[in-house]
Amino acid sequence: MASGDPVDVAPLNVTDADKAKAEAAKDAANKLFAAKNYEQAIEKYTEAISHNPNVAAYYANRGFAYIRSEFYAAAIRDADKAIELDPTYVKGYYRRATGNMALGKLKEAVKDFRAVCKVAPKDADARKKLADCEKELKRITFEAAIAFDEVKRSIKDMIGDVDSMVVDSSYDGPHLPETGVTLEFVKDMLEHMRKQKKLHRKYLYKILFAVKEYFEAQPPIIDVTIPEEGKITVCGDIHGQFYDLLHVLDVNGLPSETNAYLWNGDFVDRGSFSVECVTTLFAFKLLYPNSVFLSRGNHETNDMNRTYGFEGEVKAKYSDATFKLFSEIFNAIPIGNLINEKIFVIHGGLFSRDDVTMDEIRKIDRFKQPGSEGLMCELLWSDPQNEPGRSPSKRGVGIQFGPDVTEAFCKLNNLDMIIRSHEVKQDGYQVDHNGRCITIFSAPNYCDSVGNKGAYIHITPDLKLKYNQYSAVEHPPVKAMQYAGLGSMLM
Incomplete structure (x- = not known):
């Protein structure tokens, strides 16, 4: 039991x-x-x-x-x-x-x-x-x-011609160059959003359409190589806590060719600055496509966004069409990253059967909502347990898997370990299953109420791991779950 x-x-x-x-x-x-x-x-x-x-x-x-x-x-x-x-x-x-x-x-x-x-x-x-x-x-x-009576329109038709959108002279934020995202633009964008100011919708749409096209061309699982003279930083859930994300970038450095990042899902919901978080990650992805990596989380889904705030936030700050565009992008985000062929990074966890191979995972059709069963659902929702074997999920979706399940999966696929997120940990991270299963969580004082640390992991080319903890920083007086509707009842 x-x-x-x-x-x-x-x-x-x-x-x-x-x-x-x-x-x-x-x-x-x-x-x-x-x-x-x-x-x-x-x-x-x-x-x-x-x-x-x-x-x-x-x-x-x-x-x-x-x-x-x-x-x-x-x-x-x-x-x-x-x-x-x-x-x-x-x-x-x-x-x-x-x-x-x-x-x-x-x-x-x-x-x-x-x-x-x-x-x-x-x-x-x-x-x-x-x-x-x-x-x-x-x-x-x-x-x-x-829905049965609607004629499905493309997102581009709903939004219109982005290039012809006029940027009013009263807009005091950064202007995206015609050539695309630059480091100077991203730095200016971060400072603009730090002041609780919105990026102009024209530039937001340009970023979103560009990253959508990029992700749609990528496979479900991305093979990641750690920079020879650098490191990769693996971050867990950030859940719309933009000012804590800025703190990580301040203390750990902006992404670069030698300072790679992997954000492991749940970029949005609960925190009330989810638009700013995900826009930041997408802009860095466009700027450094070979040094910035993302994995989809269970909150990059329509049901979660409806309940826990992202849908409401996007509609409040931009429009319904903007949310639909985000939803299509979330469907295209890869569902896992494999670091140096040895460390498998996924948001949730492992599977309800023992014979799942990396080859099978690489064939998952991810361009959809994950549903309530199957490999994709389990990958986004499952959690580890201390006891051997498998148990029904306490969440109601996915499964719970024991150390023997993790050991068998790693041996079958010649892996050292899995890194996953998905669960609040008081120390920001937790090592389980004889070091084979690591949980990383990067939203300190989750929902302004839990009091936990946040953490991220440095991984060097020799696959040595270093855990880094941090506390929450102050943010503007906008409460968590501000846009959550029914989700605010859960707090």
């Missing part, structure tokens, strides 16, 4: 001593939760359940910790158990509704919020969440219905 899995079998007798131990573990878990140490809180709630599995609150509390850890399927399982133990327990319905909402199961979320409102009709928060979920469900249903 994996750590934190529900314990459903009650002992024959729950003694007073068992109950006391359970309450002590629960109290310890609550303190860990308050300190935002969700992983250890889950362990303590699990300990409480092991002593007394008959208390609905223990499951609901652990479910809340799972929600904060983004393990929504596990949260739903705990909510189910809490409701089974006490059908009138309001928090059980709250937790299940939140988990279903995060997984895009809005019908189920609406049903549970209605149950909360029935039991607690004066709960203003529940009534608001119910109304918001019902509104979003109607919007999605409406959009799906009219």
Whole structure:
């Protein structure tokens, strides 16, 4: 049994001593939760359940910790158990509704919020969440219905002739040269966006169309060679935290032919400066195509962007057509990078079967949304576990894979290790599976609330790894999830 899995079998007798131990573990878990140490809180709630599995609150509390850890399927399982133990327990319905909402199961979320409102009709928060979920469900249903009647227009037709767009004299930002992206332009663009000013839409479109054409010509997996006289820096999730991205560039240096970078997915969502983040990465990709590399993350997808803010941010700063252009680019971003033939860098993790080869991965059709199953989905969504073998994902998508799975994959494909991201780590990184599986996360104080460090990895041509940690820097008073809609309910 994996750590934190529900314990459903009650002992024959729950003694007073068992109950006391359970309450002590629960109290310890609550303190860990308050300190935002969700992983250890889950362990303590699990300990409480092991002593007394008959208390609905223990499951609901652990479910809340799972929600904060983004393990929504596990949260739903705990909510189910809490409701089974006490059908009138309001928090059980709250937790299940939140988990279903995060997984895009809005019908189920609406049903549970209605149950909360029935039991607690004066709960203003529940009534608001119910109304918001019902509104979003109607919007999605409406959009799906009219989609059948729409004639699909190309993005270029929707946006129009970019070259003929007029740049008003009041625009005080950088002007993109006719010859394309230059280092001077990128530096000026960073300073312009640092002041919370928008890049003119003409120049944004020129960058986006150019990078779209570039990515569409690339294979699913990119072979990366570390510069002989330099290094490559591997960064994990940045999630729209533009000012932390600027901090990395300030302390680690701008990309160059000897200072290569690999950003491993989840450039957008949650943080409220996602447009600035992804525009920066795309501009550097155009400037240094052989020194800057990107891997697609699970948040470079339409469902995630709708829930967690990127769609709303793009529409607020630019337009609906701009978001559709970003979506097409995300479909074209490579899904992995292979460093010096030995280090496989992917966003999520490994697969539900043992015989997956690099040759098979190189044949994945990535030009689409990843769906909820298959190699591409698992590559973007899966997580490591300490126990051998495989388990259902606590997220509800992908799988969990043990050290033996990682070992077998590396041996089959003659790899030293995999580097992945996808999970918040308090230290910014974590080494698992006997050094074969490394997690790197580069969004410090994630969502302005978690208090974690950020980190990146230096890798030199001899494949030596050095971990570098950093703390969050100040940013303008724009809260995380500013554009998130329903996603803001998950915080």
